[in-house]
Amino acid sequence: MNEFWLSCVQRLEQDLPPQQISAWIKPLEPLEFDQESAVLRMAAPNRFKLDWVRKNFSHRIQEIATEWFGVPVELQLELAQSTAAPQPMITAQSLRQTMVSGDATSDSSAIPSVYQAQPVSAVVAPTVAMDQSRLNPDLSFDNFVTGKANQLARAAALQVAENPGTSYNPLFLYGGVGLGKTHLIHAVGNAMVARGRGVKVRYVHADQYVSDVVKAYQRKAFDEFKHYYHSLDLLLIDDIQFFAGKNRTQEEFFYAFEAMVAQRKQIIITSDTYPKELSNIESRLISRFDSGLTVHIEPPELEMRVAILLRKAQAENMLMPKEVAFFIAKHLRSNVRELEGALRTVAAYARFHEKNELTVDLCKEALKDLLSVSNNQITVENIQKTVADFYKIKVSDMYSKRRPANIAVPRQIAMYLVKELTQKSLPEIGDLFGGRDHTTVLHAVRKISEARRNDSELNHSLHILEQTLKG
């Protein structure tokens, strides 16, 4: 377990800047890997870190663990017991040491249940979990770069921060991945908290809200749950598309929404799409989402991408000449997260090769993989490679006759995207996918377009793929 974690941290160090490693990754504690269920349990020291890691790093950790253990691993993040425990408990750290030293068996069934690391739901007393805003103080209006793509969203967010509950309620921000929605809503929360009027703010990812509802349901603690949410001055709820199909959650949210808006308490919602396009969300909620102000955040334009790179480089104490920022911005067009990734890659490359100066040539070299994908027009090969990478299958599986679902579905998705994003005819697409018949392609296209209407997760993945391909 320790060996895995050491190697995992080393891998993450290649992708992330040292500040992020020490802020988010190093504080995590590996608890156990259960061979049978392929569940990897890790603990985070506090609720805020847990949420942040879950949202930003869990996917990557899961990927590394899957490679390491050779099976598809599910990552379960828990709150370290020392933080969460309202009653005397030994810490997860000491529990692990006991297990390692052989004083107790690593079979968790042999450990008295009070000492076992519990899922967050079981160990966090609502008051402990709920009295924090979970705002990330690093996400502010000051370090939010503005351009045409987001100026409306920023203006609306500022207006709301200044006149909460009265100007636009709810404020609904939507847009593709990595465009700054989360950043902006944290900025509103931080601005309100900074004014120091004792406002009660809570940031919650929709996924977390769903599990809070489940917890309240299991513990028959709905009154407490309702009281907490209805008492907030500002509720920031991120990625509301994750409510799809969660009827009980939607019902609870509906009541919270009604209560808060009636009392002029502010709600800000983010989503990957505009309200009417949300699938499997009750229509009464959709109409309420649209009843305040709905604003789109678009992918950043060139000047804004340059400004973001310069600003982020400065924050990392990197000297970035303008032409270098311009070169990166010209080639990487899809979102800010991608720009941040490019900046880290360039910085790591320069460090590794002991280059003190960032030049266009150095960037070309450091980013050659990224650039080769984004430079291309949308070609069939590009789509096949992007989808294969996304679903972690081989590109050759796009043409192969193999039919297990983990290959067949990505192949159908690739066919659907080729039909959607290129001018190729069905027979041409069939040829390019290993000589398949045009009716097979038609079936794939219909199946995926139908499925994306009902399956929000698939819809989300398709959005990501489309954005990546369109740049």
Ligand SMILES: Nc1ncnc2c1ncn2[C@@H]1O[C@H](COP(=O)(O)OP(=O)(O)OP(=O)(O)O)[C@@H](O)[C@H]1O
């Ligand atoms: N305009 C901006 N200025 C500065 N940093 C930005 C800007 N937009 C986004 N970022 C940064 O880009 C990263 C991704 O942004 P964020 O997490 O807010 O995206 P998102 O739209 O919420 O994406 P997702 O839907 O994937 O959650 C963050 O590190 C954020 O600080």
